[in-house]
Amino acid sequence: MAILRAGEVNIHYKLTGLALAEPVVFISGLGADWTNWNNQLNAFQDKYLCLAFDNRDAGLSDNSPTQEYEIKNMARDTIELTYALGLDYAHYVGHSMGGAIAQEIAIRYPERVASLTLVSTFARLEPLGIEILKDIGPLNTLAENGFLSELIGPIAYNMKSLNDQLLIGFLRNQGRPLNAPTDGYKRQLRAVMLQDTKTERLATIKAATLALAGESDLVTPLSGMQKIAQAIPSALFYSFPNTGHAPHVEYTYDFNRLLLAHLEANTFKRA
Template sequence: MNYEAFGRAKTDAPTIVLSAGLGGLGAFWKPQFAALSERFHVIAYDHRGTGANKGALPEGYTIAAMADDVVGILDEAGVGRCHFMGHALGGLIGMELALRAPSRVSGLVLVNAWQTAASPTRRCFAARLALLERSGPEAYVQAQPIFLYPAAWLMRHEDSIAREVAHGIAHFQGVENLMKRVGALLAFDVSARLGEIAAPTLVAGTQDDVLVPYLCSEALASGIPGAKLWLAAEGGHASTVTDPDGFNLELLRFLDETAYA
C-alpha cells in the first residue's frame, strides 16, 4: 500500500490517518492538509483499487479488508497509534479499525458515515450503479457532483467541477473495482457493535446531505459511547470541501481536546 506522510515528524506530534470515501483518493482531504500539518504527522492514502494503489480487487472484498490495509500502512510507517478520520466509506473503515485493532486508534472522526446503509443511501447507490451499468463510467462521473455538493455551490464552482470530472474520468477506478467497493459498503452493518467502540469519537454530519441523511450521524453519535455530534446546517455530502473553514475549526477543536489530552 502506497501512502503519503507529511506535516510534523511522527516523533514530535500525534499521527492522524485520512481515509476518503468511495472515490478512494487521499487528495480528497486537500482542504484539510494545511490545518492538520501544523499540528500533526499526517498520513493520507489511496484506497486499494484506486489511485496510487490501483489494481484488481479480490472477490468478496470487505470493509474488514480495508481496515487491515490501514493496519499494514501503520506498521510500514512505524506508527503504533493514530487518530483516524474517514469520510463516508472511510468512516466505515475507521469504525472497523477501532473494533479490530482498538490499541491502534487514539480517536475517530466520522464524517457523513453510517452504521448500516439507510434506504435513501441505498436508493442513491442503486441509481448511480444503474447509470454506470447502462451508460458507462463517463456518465457515472458526470453525475457524481450532484450527490456530493449542494446545487448553489455547484453553480458557483463550475470551473473546478469541470476539472474534477475530467480528472475522475481519466483516473476512473474501474467498473469491477467500484462494484466491489459499493458492495462492501452496502453489506457493512456495525449496528450491534457500536457500543464496543472505545475511542473518543467526533461524528460530523450535514443536514442537507442527500446521500447520507443526517439522521445516520445522529444514530452513530447515540450508539458510540461518549461520542460528540456536530451537524452543519449545509454543505452537502462533501462538506469538508464546500465549507473547509467551518469543518476545520470543529475538527481541530475536537483534536485539541483529545490528541493532546
C-alpha cells in the same frame, strides 16, 4: 508517488507534515482517492503528521479483480499501512465508506486509536444511499477532470454549493477525486452494501468520537449519523446546515476548526 505493501495489497499514499508530531490518518470514501483530503492535508501538516491514501480498488493502489472483500478487510489494510510506516497509534478521520472503515478500526484495534472522527458515514447504508451510489459508478467512468462537478457534484454536494466557484475549482483541480475503475468501484460498493455496524458494536468504541453530518445529505442522511453518535459513548455531534455529503469540502474552514479542536482535546497519552 509512494507505495507500500500493506498486508495483501499495495497501497498508494501521501504522507506529509511533522515527522515527530501525532499522526492523523484520513480515510476516503467510495471510489475516492487520497486527494479527497487535500484541504485538510494543507491545513494540518504544520501541526500533525498527516497520512492519506488510496483504498484498494481506487487511485493507484492495487485493484482486486478476482477477490471480493468486506469493510473489515479495508480496515486491516489501513492498519497494515500504519504498521509499515512505523505508526503505532493515530487519530482516524473517515468520510462515508472511510467512516465505516474507521468504525471497524476503532472496534477491532482500539489500542491504536487516539481519537475518531466520523464524517457523513453510516452503520448500515440505507436503500436510497445505495441507489445513489449505484448511479455514481457509471458516471465516474465518464468523469474526466473538467466535467466532474457537472456529472457527480449534484449528487454528492448540496446544490447551492455548486454555485460556489471555489468549490467547482477544487473539484476540477484536485486531480480525479473519484478515481476508481468501474469494476473496482463495484467491488467497493458490494463491500459497503454488506456492512452493518450494529448498535451493540458501536457501543464498544472507547475512543473519543466526533460525528459530523450534512443536514441535506442524501447518501448518508442526518438521522443515521445521529443514531451513530447516540450509540457511541460520549460522542460529540455537529451538523452543517445546507450541506450535502461532503462537509469537509463544502465548509472546509468550519470543518477544519471543529476537527482541530477535537484533535487538540484528545492528545494521545502513551502508557
